Each structure stands twice: as structure tokens, then as C-alpha cells.
Amino acid sequence: MLDVAKRANVALSTVSYALNNTRPVSEETRQRIFKAMEELGYRPHAMARGLASKRSRIIALLFPNPERGLGITELEFVTNAADTARENGYNLVLWPSEMHDPEELRLFAQQGLVDGVIVMEVRLNDERINLLREIDFPFSMIGRCADTDGLGYADIDFKHTMLETVNYLAGLGHKTIAFLNQSQSAFDNGYGPVVRTEAEFKHAIRVAGVEGISSFCRPAPHTGYEVTNKLLTECPGLTALITMNERAVPGIMQAIAERDWHVPDDFSLVVIVSSARMAEMMTPALTTSDIQVAELSRLGVELLIQQLEAEEHEPLHELVACKLVVRGSTGPCLRVLKESSSTPVVAGGKIPEA
């Protein structure tokens, strides 16, 4: 840097000012400086910068462990976050969420390596959030906890997503709709999406004026098979199923197929909080409500950076609904239209998960 300064016939500090726009520099000298940097192949040293300015321009992502979902959208979250960070001049480091011990998080945060963190897979009452709040460390969430007062987050609009899906199915003539959620343990742990969809499903069926039944299900094909069988047995009037459990889908399809039912003429299936990638893995291609990964992760990063750079801006938040994409797994239920004899009535209830 000193070499650059000499070569441009200015003081070392002037180079710094030119670099950071932290003080007016005459256009002429600025040109000279940049030319000198070019010629010498000078690159500002990130660490030295960080030390002096106390801002590393590095943010961390507490990434999810790839168990629940298929891993498809999770990857996109990570890559999109890295892209967005870079577009804003930040680097993105990955911190495994296995850092379950919050003390480890504290340790990392206080190392001064990162300016802030983005927390994924937030639970309603999340130790990590409590800790970050306590030590007053900047963060944003993809997802959200229960008490979001003063917090920045980007989350899925589960209410809208569920309403749109249920209304769509009701509009096709379905009178009884099931919701196959993720696992009971996720619910008990207060994992946001599971808790919220559970509530919003109940709300949506009430609004749509149809019968509804919901069940938890661990994320695996065989559990999907078992739970679907139970649902179909105990609830003969069922003609449509909504699920947020991607890994259970093959089992669901199998249970339907074994009854010699055809999708979508005999039974409709919608996967919510899913993706086109998932949809096209099945035959027929599934109707899905696609999670807007790119937007969510972009928002998560931007919300954090905003907080980092603004003086006293109120942390913002955004809700992004999933987008319903109708494909081949939904339609009117021809089976029921034919069997116009008995009108099935089922009480909204609960079936134990597999």
C-alpha cells in the first residue's frame, strides 16, 4: 500500500480514503491511485482491514442438517445466501448447526471473525436466538421464533400458503382433506413450520367449509405409507391429501396405488413447501406449492446486512408465500362422483403418526 502511495505521489492514508470513499478525494489523484494499484497488482488485505475497521465483512450461516427435507431446497438456500452475500461484498461462512451447545455459538461469535449470523431452522423458543439476543450479536432469521419483537426475519407465509392450497382443493370439489405434517417430535420441539402449518390447516379448512384431518409422520417412505393407510382406512371419505413431508411422498403414493386408485382421478395429492425438482421425481408430476428459496435466502442475508450497515434502522421482516403450481396430481375426484350413493361424513380428528 505504501508502494501504491509512492507510485501515485500521495500519502498512504490518501490511498485508504480513495479505497473506502470515506473522505472526498480529487478525481485526478483518485485516478492516479487506482492506476498505481493496477500496475502493482495491489489487493487490499482483508484481515488487516478487518482488524483496523473492526468489521470483517464476513457473515455466518447456521445451516440446517439435511434430515427433514430432501436436501434439494436446502442446498439452494445455502448457495443463494452465498451469492447474495457476495453481491453485497460479504463472505459467507458456514457454521454447522450441530453447534447445539449454545456456548459454542457464543465462543464463535465473540471471536470477532464474523459481523453477524443468519439462523436457519429456527424453533419457536430457540436457545440460539436467546443467546444472540443476550450478547447483543447482530443476526437475522430465515424462519422465525415466537417472540419476534425487534427481530429481523424472512419466513414462509404459512397462512397464505395453506389457504391457497385448501381453497384450491375445495374448489375442485373435495369435501374431506387430510394434512400429513412432519414428525410429532418436530412439533414438540416447536419447529416453526410444523407448528404453524398445523394451526393454519385447521384454520383453512374452517374457512373453506370442508372436513379436515391431520396427522404427523416421520420423514421416510415407509412411515408415509403407514400413516396414509391409517388415514384412508379410518376416513373413507378422504379424496385429497396435503403434505409437507417430502420424504414420505413415495409411501403415500404407494398406499394410494395399492388401493387401485389412480392419481389424480381417484385421489389428489399436493406437496407444500416443496419444489419443482421434487414434483418431477414422481409420476404423475406432482402439484406442489413451491417454497421461494431464492427470495427467502436473499431476504435473510439482506436483512442482516441492512442491520449491520444502517445506523438505527428498525429490523425489518418479510413473509413470502409458497407458489402453487398445478401439475398432474390434482383434479376433481371422479371416484366419488361415480359413487354418488353414500355421502361420507368424517369428523375432524387426529391419527397417531407412524
Place this chain on the structure above:
Amino acid sequence: MLDVAKRANVALSTVSYALNNTRPVSEETRQRIFKAMEELGYRPHAMARGLASKRSRIIALLFPNPERGLGITELEFVTNAADTARENGYNLVLWPSEMHDPEELRLFAQQGLVDGVIVMEVRLNDERINLLREIDFPFSMIGRCADTDGLGYADIDFKHTMLETVNYLAGLGHKTIAFLNQSQSAFDNGYGPVVRTEAEFKHAIRVAGVEGISSFCRPAPHTGYEVTNKLLTECPGLTALITMNERAVPGIMQAIAERDWHVPDDFSLVVIVSSARMAEMMTPALTTSDIQVAELSRLGVELLIQQLEAEEHEPLHELVACKLVVRGSTGPCLRVLKESSSTPVVAGGKIPEA
């Protein structure tokens, strides 16, 4: 740090030495120092450390863009790499591979932020590798280029993987086996796995003494459908198919189903360089040759760190074969056994991709 030193009645440097084990420190004073650190809640500052030692203990991962595969294994690569890095006391930052302009890579490398990089999705002649070599920047590869002289890498053992798969099918009695690779353009770009599996397939069928036919196919269900149809039409004796194209699988299955063939009794399917997650998405569950993600990414990281920390160690490399897991999509071909009239013979050839 000075406070810690005072509180422990030692010099500032002694604290440093105790922290880095860079010089013997008597057990007694070491205890005093750590106690003082504890009491003061002292955390060494990462950036200052990096500045002084010229080693940031940060490594970068040039991650893949999630187009080719399903995204399942890719996520595991990233998370496992982050875990392994952390276990070795390193941080892992993500650098988007869209950094196609090698100049941008040079810029990042020379910022001094990271000590080394791990390159994924390496092509046989990869600009990034050439650049890193040229500027003498430490790196390792997951995958490998053509000239690996003096380079550290962890890659799939395609030869073993393909031999095992073909031998397994031949052992079941299959006489004509197809290989559905990824896209022609990936091959033309010299993407390692595509080029290597293509060659190893030819080698393996020769060794096994069976007929073989191979074809490229873009990564999507409908192209999988089209290519499979072409293969089945032009090659009536075909009873088994190997693919490395996960996204094409639904199309492959559909083409088979439309012929009223049942898997595995009428036709066998193996997906190589895949995973259990993929396998269980289909009915019947697929026989796959699973990529050993955890091991590969661990090796990739460790190889780099070894290089970073060792004095003059020769860069090492490792090949890891995929592991064949037999599930429901493979077996003897009953269809051919029944139609014992005509013995189909087909010349090994090439079918244009969809």
C-alpha cells in the same frame, strides 16, 4: 489479552505461547493463564491472529451449482466439508462457482482472507486449477483434472464403481446392458465423472463379456424418457440399464412402465454415483451405487489442511469407490428367460441424446 497477562502475572507473550503451544510453558503458569482467561471471559481475536500469523485458518469451498444432480448429495458435500473444517479448527467460506471468470478467483485468493481452497466439479482441463497453480495458491480437489501431477485430490473410483456394477448385472444373467450418462455438453466440457464413466463402462463390459450401449442424456425426466425409448427400440435385447443421471430416472421408469414391463422382473435399473435418499424416492426402491459423500468431502478438506500445515509433504490423493446397495430395481430378467426363443444380439453402439 494484556489484562489476562497481568492477572496471571506473566508477560503478554507468554499468554500467546500458552494459547498456541508454540513454545513450552510450565504447567503451573499455563493453569494460571487459562484461569485468568476464564475469569475475564477472554476470547482470542481471530482477525488479529490472522494478521500477525499470516494464516487466517479459513478455507474456501468453490461449490457446485446445483443443476446436474438432485442436490441431495451436493448439500451433504458442503455440510460435511464445513464440519470437517471445524473439527480441524478451520472455518469454511463458500465461494460461488459462478466465479467463472478466473480473474475473480485470483482477486479473492490474493485478498489474503483464506489460506487455501477446495475445488469441486473439476473439469479435465480446468481454468481454475491452472490459475491456482500459476499463482501457487494452496488447493485440493474433490474430483480431479487430467494432469494431477503433484496435486492433492479426493475423487470417486469410477473404474471400480463401474466394474462392480456391470459385473453384478452380468452375474444376474444380463447379456446386454445400457449406460445412460449425463449430457453430451458435460462430456464435451471435459467434466470428469462424465468422461471417466463413459470410458470405464466400455472397459467394464469388455471385462464382463457382455454387450454394451451407451448414450448421453440431459438431466431431466422428459429427456430420460426419450433416450430410454430410443434405446429400447433400437436395442430389443436390452434387459438392464445403468445411469448416472438422477434427474432422468423418472423418465426412464416411465418408458419402462409404458411397455408394460415390471421392474425388476422384466428390466433392471441401477443408478450409480447416487444415494439412498434418491433410491427411496422410487417404487420399487432403486438399486444404487452410493457415492461416499462424507468420506470424499472429509478427504478433500483434510488433504488441503495437510498441505497447509505440513512442511513439505507430498500432496496426497485418494480414490473412493461407490458402494453398491442392492434394492428392488434389479434381478434376473424373467422376461427373457421366458421368451427363450430368439436370442437377441446387439452391437455396441451409440444413440444420440435427447
Place this chain on the structure above:
DNA sequence: CTGTTAGCGCGTTCAA
């Protein structure tokens, strides 16, 4: 085994 001290490369306050 321990203490002293000079930087690492840059941001930023002060004086000019």
C-alpha cells in the same frame, strides 16, 4: 522456561 519489543496491513484522528 519467561519477558521485551517490533511489526502484520490497514483505518482514522489530528495537524497542516
Place this chain on the structure above:
DNA sequence: TTGAACGCGCTAACAG
């Protein structure tokens, strides 16, 4: 507008 000097928090010679 510009230049000089100080310090960020730590490592690593060098000296005891």
C-alpha cells in the same frame, strides 16, 4: 483537500 502518526490484538523473533 492532504500527510503523519498512532493503534487495532496478536505473533514471533530476540534477549534473558
